[in-house]
Ligand SMILES: Cc1ncc(COP(=O)(O)OP(=O)(O)O)c(N)n1
């Protein structure tokens with residue numbers, strides 16, 4: 001996931017992550033990023049993904065996903081409802097939804113989510129206001145409740161990703177462990193390894 005916090009260079013990090021073998025990039029423009037900036041970032045990330053046959057999603061701002069021609073988007077509890085997001089993106093787009101418990105997860109899938117972002121797996125400093133970490137057990141509870149892929153998110157490091165896969169995660173999503181690394185390519189490669 002892109003890191004648009006001040007002082008970060010999201011495009012360089014995305015390039016390193018793609019070079020290391022990441023399959024999916026989610027463009028996640030934070031609130032201070034204008035729509036114009038978010039669109040321009042998405043267009044550039046999408047071009048990098050297309051060149052390598054990887055997938056590009058846009059968080060929250062589905063109009064930008066559509067305008068740029070991205071592969072889909074992601075919504076959470078404060079965003080458009082999943083069913084509305086599905087109507088906007090159409091039947092074939094990838095649509096992720098945040099779910100922290102089995103009941104929310106089942107509802108999101110019924111409303112059209114094609115994968116679920118589940119967390120926070122572990123404590124994170126990247127996003128504030130989150131509930132307590134749910135750990136591998138929380139990931140497992142959701143993974144057992146649905147048949148769509150579960151993406152574990154929140155405080156994920158390469159060292160701890162294995163616990164999440166063992167709990168049923170199909171993938172992990174990461175910001176800080178790659179973006180904040182001294183060598184983002186090496187950090188991303190460690191995840192892939
Ligand atoms: C893969 C994935 N999982 C969860 C989220 C979080 O979405 P949300 O709860 O809407 O919070 P923001 O990312 O919008 O701040 C995500 N983006 N991606």
Ligand SMILES: Cc1nc(C(=O)O)sc1CCOP(=O)(O)O
Pocket residue numbers: 098117118119120121123124125126127130153154155156173174175176177
């Ligand atoms: C954006 C986001 N959403 C979360 C959730 O639990 O919904 S955790 C999170 C932050 C992910 O960043 P990092 O890999 O640096 O912890």
Ligand SMILES: [Mg+2]
Pocket residue numbers: 059060074075076077078079
């Ligand atoms: Mg959101």
